[in-house]
Amino acid sequence: MAVHSAVPPGRSLPAHARDLVRMHEAVIGGGRPQVPPRPLVSRSWSRALSLGLAADSMNERDSVSETEVVRRRHASPLRQVIGDLRQVIGAMSDAGHMLLVVTDADGVILWREGSSAVRRRADTLGFAEGAEWTEARVGTNAIGTALAEAAPVELLAGEHFEQNQHPWYCTASPIHDPRTGELLGVIDVSGPALTLHPAVGALVETGRRLAESQLWHSHRQRLERLRRAGEPVLAAGPALLVDSDGWVAHSAGVAVGERIAVPRPGQVLAVPGLGACLPEPLGDGWLVRPAGLARQVVLDLDLGRAPVLSLRTGETGWRRPVTRRHAEILVLLGKAGHQGLSAEALSRALHGDADHLVTVRAEVSRLRRLLGAIVDNRPYRLAEDVRLTVHPGQ
Known part of the structure; x- marks a missing residue:
């Protein structure tokens, strides 16, 4: 399933980002915005409000220890593909403005890759390894909303529930185990809102496809080793x-x-x-x-x-x-x-x-x-x- 762009065709990115911030101010303030939120965003905001999250401040973050991050990385099949994902993102001309994040199925950030500047900006949001980046913790965001909706998500500026996330865009897609269909985690690319490029959605989709393809290839190799080891027993x-x-x-x-x-x-x-x-x-x-x-x-x-x-x-x-x-x-x-x-x-x-x-x-x-x-x-x-x-x- 492809990622739907957060910017309507023909719209100016800066103008649309400003409209989304005004939309957030109007909706959260109880008014009627000129630009209504997308249904995806409305559903997510409703979930955040029902949980009692604050839109005008940073909600309390929850993180696991470094030891737990290491344990989860070792247990995750995605450890096999993180190197390839880094290469895909690094090949982009705008890679200096991008932050690659890979979570597990619980929304816990296991890997984060990007320039020191963009990582420092992410640190101010608690957007770091070990943080649980779900809707229940940080409101509407591409990772948490992709988990909640079981679908790819791209969000821009004021579509985020927390105001302190408005300077960002984020694009995310769930990754599933191609053998079992089980959710393994989420791949996300984030960056400054006004650096959002139309190709980011395709980049995230490419990363998801690459991860699932590599996992399937590893699976076929394991089956081939099993076949060679056990084939003589099946002769009868x-x-x-x-x-x-x-x-x-x-x-x-x-x-x-x-x-x-x-x-x-x-x-x-x-x-x-x-x-x-x-x-x-x-x-x-x-x-x-x-x-x-x-x-x-x-x-x-x-x-x-x-x-x-x-x-x-x-x-x-x-x-x-x-x-x-x-x-x-x-x-x-x-x-x-x-x-x-x-x-x-x-x-x-x-x-x-x-x-x-x-x-x-x-x-x-x-x-x-x-x-x-x-x-x-x-x-x-x-x-x-x-x-x-x-x-x-x-």
């Missing part, structure tokens, strides 16, 4: 070799797509085409082989007050609670049949529009961690050997 088939997240490194005698459910010790998996399987640890992954002769997978979804999904294949199976959203997705996929649904169609069915693609993909990815190849993609649909029965409940 049918069987699968998968990593700890259920991604298929190698298959023999069965075609199941790219992913199955996440293997767990002693827990039966239902794999379309293989039926009930009991995963066995093998090096850094799992060997998955049939535990019986049954091949069809039967799902029963109970839509009671707390949805429950039952899975059965042959004489084995399990019963687990699922979220209301995952229950809705399963019902929609069951109705769609073999034709399935695109991400856009699923977004319209769940949210009424096609603007929630990132959210939809993340939800389906979480569902596939539970069910694996039972839920197929491209398009989203239930696998061929799966039968779903829905019980409406009370």
Whole structure:
């Protein structure tokens, strides 16, 4: 999803920045501005006001210790790509006016890169490593609002909730794990408001794409190492070799797509085409082989007050609670049949529009961690050997 510019086409940047500051003064003062805030900004300001944040002063910042920053950096997959992101920003002619910031999924700043001058200006806002830069702490800002809206955000001058952030622009986009869809953090480029360039949004989007592409490349390399290590064991088939997240490194005698459910010790998996399987640890992954002769997978979804999904294949199976959203997705996929649904169609069915693609993909990815190849993609649909029965409940 592209970053929408904070400056309308044809508008002068200095004039628009001044109008946004006047807009802030009017709205916060209870008046009616000549230039109304964008819906994105209105929603964020409403959240900030409901939290009791002050617009005319710097709200109390919250930071983690240096030791905690180091721990979070080491735990973050984004540590693999921060060097590449620095190179992308450093290649810009205006890099001296830019501050690159990368946070984790909690909005805690883990890395900050920029000239000493722009870093000193950021320090006066508490915009430094370890700071929690969420809406709940600092009001409307690109990082916190991107987390709240689950979408890229660009803000200019008076669109920030705190007045002391008005001399700035900020452009941010969430970064997701391409394997799981989980939010990993946010990439942000900020700088003096009147240095905002139309290319900044594209720069942030390039950084996001680069990060996710590099993470996916590393994932494929790990799968290849797992395949080379375990391929001799699969010669007899049918069987699968998968990593700890259920991604298929190698298959023999069965075609199941790219992913199955996440293997767990002693827990039966239902794999379309293989039926009930009991995963066995093998090096850094799992060997998955049939535990019986049954091949069809039967799902029963109970839509009671707390949805429950039952899975059965042959004489084995399990019963687990699922979220209301995952229950809705399963019902929609069951109705769609073999034709399935695109991400856009699923977004319209769940949210009424096609603007929630990132959210939809993340939800389906979480569902596939539970069910694996039972839920197929491209398009989203239930696998061929799966039968779903829905019980409406009370």
